[in-house]
Amino acid sequence: MAKIKKKGTSGQAKNYITRTQAVRKLQISLPDFRRLCIFKGIYPREPRNKKKAAKNSTASTTFYYTKDIQYLLHEPLLRKFRDQKALSKKIARSLGRGEVSDAARLEKNHAPQLTLDHIIKERYPTFIDALRDLDDALSLLFLFANLPSTAHVPPKTIALCQRLCHEFQHYLIVTNSLRKSFLSIKGIYYQATIQGQDIMWLVPYRFVQRVNGDVDYRIMATFVDFYTTLLGFVNFRLYSTLGLRYPPKFDTRSDENGAELAAFTLEGRAVGETTKAIEGTKQTSSTANKEVSQDVQAKVDKVIKSAGLDQTKDDQAVQATEESTEEIDKFEPAAPEADTLLQPDISGDTAGALFAPFTFYISREAPKAPLEFILRSFGCKRIGWDAVLGDGAFTHDETDTRITHQIVDRPALPESSLPAVPAASENGAGAVQKVKPGTRIPGRTYIQPQWIWDCINEGKLLRPDLYAPGATLPPHLSPWVKPTRGAYDPRASLAEQEEEGEAEIAAEEEEEDSDEEMEEATDGKKVDAKAEDSAEEENEDEDDSVDGGMDVAGTDDDEDESEEEMEDEFGGFEEEAASESEDEEESARTQHQKELEAEAAGLPFSSSSAGGDSTKKKSSQAKKVASKKRKEEEELERQKMMMSRKKRKLLEKMMYSNKKQSEEAAKLRSKRRKLEKGAEK
């Protein structure tokens, strides 16, 4: 007879370990355990059978794989944690004895330094792995770069995050690898393509952030530790593949003046590494006398005086340089049924050329940081801004004639205060040293910031007049949501996407509505409702589109809510329409009856017929649509009969979801219709 197997020696009972057991096994404290798990990327697992894993204990705990914990046992960091614990004990003892200087010495000299380098190497064996995992890292680091410093978030960490983020942005600028960006409620989404990997991250707006207590900054700080190490390595690798020196030169003084991106200067690694004596002296001299020496300058001025006369003459013809126009081959599928190859929609070259010929000026009220980053990564070299916004601008002078585009984010002033036509007399006014806010300088295009975002997402320059200051902006849509057939597309006009007869029906409903409302005479209420609707819609649009792009699940909640609201409003109509079309004959009969009754009662004929006329017209429209629908349904029903059960089920499922989608679209369309009607009035 086989040996009787003991319980809890194999299977789930053996494969899982509770957190308490794990902590005890590793001999570290719970916070340290948490940090270690974050660094190593180990997370709790849900056993298939909790009871078996917990060995019949019913207390709710978290489980880890035993193997994972086993693997943590020989982690070099573990020793560091233990050293730290030992040290803190020593410090506590010193403090207990009142030996403060001793404690200070211990803390200063013996605190173990955590290095995460080996973990980065271990978790990301190839560079592509690291790039793939950059989304979260960037989002968190950009968040921390924009946080105010508090007790939990030391300024050093923030400075580090800012530096790393700016270095990363500089890489994107150099390579023109930013692809898309989107302004959402949460912040600004960016998408870049680095070495074929799409990376998306979120940067919060620069509002004053209120740090509240319900966020555990210790956990966040652990992630920041890890991600700063990661991004440091990634930046180094990215820079060195380009042959750039890392870290780039950082000008502390201009950074203090708010230069941000412009505080960094990227340098290529020179080929002649043989640094000669001159190089060394040059370094010292450049640091020693930053100021212009008088005698040399005098000499220079003299030379220039004599040579400056012929400066207009061209001494050498500019050699024609051949542009490297390396376009990506387009792969067209040979046969219609062949697989289509995914094509990059925009290449680095086209991205780099989008804003290249222009000079932008960012007005004081416009957000400089994201605009500068986007403009630079799409090829714009010359960006000026108001001196208030910080250092590093191409020009601080708003009246500079080289400026071609000015980004303004303030409402247009009434016509009277603006120069109607840029006349010659107004030129003088424009050249005044301080430009009055709201004045237009002729010869440049004024646009709202959204133009930049819409242009880069479209990959081409859009009509700037739609984005003129004070203009009602076109919808800003997520670039990651592709319009699907049958779904509502806010970009297309209403007429393009309406179903047949939908507009007419809607118009009639509207009439009816308005009639009723006239009777009730509650105009004010209606206006209110409309305003509310429009606000709601905007919010919804934004939410939906962002979520779609980020593949975030669980967006259904707010949609459901809105659906319910909508049902209250619209449910009635549909029912009505349906019943009318169904009982067409019935209504005809009642009509006849009514006429008879009216005749009997001695009422004039015209009134009753006139009353029925509008309803008749309406019902005929509805009837037509309904009968057509019915026919289609019958046809479908017939086809369904011939299908196998499995296929029929599939078809039904498909139709159900299609219907849901089209209902959704119809709802949004009707909202839009209402809005447009409102605008007309």
Place this chain on the structure above:
Amino acid sequence: MSEGSNSTSAAASTQRQVRVQLTSKQEDIALPENTGPILVPTGLRRYALSTLVNNLLGNDKPIPFEFLINGSFLRTSIDEYLTANGISAETTLEIEYVRALIPPLHIASFEHDDWVSSVDVLSTTSPAASLASATIAAGQERILSGSYDGLLRVWNMSSQIVATSPSAADGGHTASIKAAKFISPNSIVSAGLDRTVRVWKYSEDGDGFSGKIAPQLELYGHKGPINSLSVHAPSNRILSASSDHSIGFWSTKKSDAPAAPEDLLPSAALRSSKRRKLNSSVTIPQRGPLALLSSHSAPVSAAIFDSNDSTVGYSASWDHSLRTWDLVTATLVDTRTTSHSLLSLEHLPEHHLLAAGTSARHITLIDPRVSATTIAAMTLRGHTNAVVSLARDPKSSYGLISGSHDGTCRIWDIRATKTDKDGVVGESVYSISRKSLEEQGKSEAKRIGGEGVKVFGVAWDGTVGIVSAGEDKRIQINRGEGVLSSA
């Protein structure tokens, strides 16, 4: 800036000044140490700046300078440069100045009967003469050309043929020559499609108007056409790169070389086939290779010696790889794989770089050292067809010339590089087109891929200048001459 904004823009541009820091990497033309940044008007162009630097240096005779800002030569005024690159006029501009290249003008063309595959120069400054410590009198320079008609020709500077190699019947090449080089002032090596490397004795009459190229040694070992040759005269060694995927390592001395493999000798082929007797009437010693290095998986396009260490060889192949060889033990040391087929190779010892011309129309600079983090240190772009020949600038360690199938030779300065999204990228400083095109009056006509004027070989000598050979059946000599050349 307040003064600038007060005045009109036109006035502002002339008045505006920018701080510049002038630097140089060459000691002899460096400014004194205490020269800090100076203020110059932004309207200045290259010429004015050059005058300024010459004045500061106190040169009696002005040296023409070129100015490099961020790796690109200043071709416009400083103001236009600042505008184009969006640099604020308030920053200090670092400008590096280098000696300007004097435009190499066409001097002469030597006509041949057939395509010219390779050229080499014998002058005081050429490696063949300088290594043998021989002096060649001025005007007595010789140019060697190997042609597709299977003949070697030695030219003097007045476009006369001094000597021609014997025909196939008299011990010459039986097929086209692909590579020819001077080993020393009186010996020549050549190789070609007939799979042999031949060493010739070159002798001249006293008057220098006639000479003789006599066969000295035939080297057998390759099973395919030979694409290029490299010589190291002090150690009497030759490297050959062949289409049979191997690199031959040979000795020029009869006594050093092992016996030739029997099966590759023409006599062996004769015995087995009824081919017409092509073998020469004269008997020439036949030898085999010291070593055949094979690990490439595609035809080897070029093999060269390290400029500093003759025991190290480099080879470039169509299999995209660049390999480093230890020639003493005939073993492979290192392989660097690039992304394109490599067609030519040149060593830049001062920068520890190898320049390789690729089929992708650019030149890749490769760091062969094991410690190098990236394979391609730099890319030089500009050619419109495969780059098949490379030569070093004899006067500057930063200069390089390339010959390409697009019918041009381009001069490059590896200091003039920009860091782009594709890494470090350089552009050519000067482009030499074929004179034959101009003579036909088709210089304007765009030829696709350099049809009819492909450049096959280029050599750059300090005395003679740039010598290039090509499909137009001629050697073309270009030299930078003029009033400024003495600088």
